[in-house]
Amino acid sequence: MAxxxxxIVERIxxxxxxxxxxxxxxxxxxxxxxxMVGDTTTKGKDAIRQWMxxxxxxxxxxxxxxxxxxxxxxxxxxxxxxxEKKNGPSIPYTFCDIYRFAGDKVAELTAFVIRTDQAPAxxxxxxxx
Numbered sequence: 001m002a003x004x005x006x007x008i009v010e011r012i013x014x015x016x017x018x019x020x021x022x023x024x025x026x027x028x029x030x031x032x033x034x035x036m037v038g039d040t041t042t043k044g045k046d047a048i049r050q051w052m053x054x055x056x057x058x059x060x061x062x063x064x065x066x067x068x069x070x071x072x073x074x075x076x077x078x079x080x081x082x083x084e085k086k087n088g089p090s091i092p093y094t095f096c097d098i099y100r101f102a103g104d105k106v107a108e109l110t111a112f113v114i115r116t117d118q119a120p121a122x123x124x125x126x127x128x129x
Contacts, residue, residue, distance in 0.1 A: 003104040006069040009076060012099075012106070019059035021052050029105045037112045058083055062095070074099045079116075092116045 008027055015023035025032070025045050034048055035041040042051045062080035069075075077096040084091055093113050100108040 003101070005072075005074045005099070005101050005104075006067055008101075008104070008106070009067060009069075009074045009099055013062075013064060013076065017059060017062070021049065025049075027106055029102055029107045032105075032107060032109070034109045035111065037110060058086075060093075072101045074101070 012024050012027050015021075015027075025048065028045065031044055032048065033041060033043045034051075040051075042048050060080040060082035062078055064076050064078040066078075067074065067076045075096065075098050078094070080093050080095060081090045082093065083089065092115070094116050095114070096112045098110040098112075099106050100110075
């Protein structure tokens with residue numbers, strides 16, 4: 001049976017919306033690498049757990065606008081609102097995530113996240129198209 005990588009990315013995004021990092025990581029290789037372009041690259045599940053633990057525990061609210069799958073890559077783009085600091089204001093962003101697969105697991109995520117001036121209407125998780 002062929003791997004439906006688009007569906008896996010949808011499940012990852014749902015896990016992010018549920019604030020379930022362990023479920024997110026269950027879809028990733030042990031040496032998974034996550035790059036926040038212009039900020040940091042974190043490699044390995046344990047390092048990612050530590051990095052995520054240092055962030056605001058509130059999950060972002062986001063809307064997926066588009067998902068494209070080609071070969072071993074899936075790209076999603078959308079809008080989100082999140083707090084940078086606990087009890088801080090919600091800040092709007094636009095994002096583009098590029099997932100690279102190794103077999104049926106995500107080996108690499110490259111995330112482009114840009115702060116925007118206004119919150120997108122109803123930023124929430126929508127099923128990817």
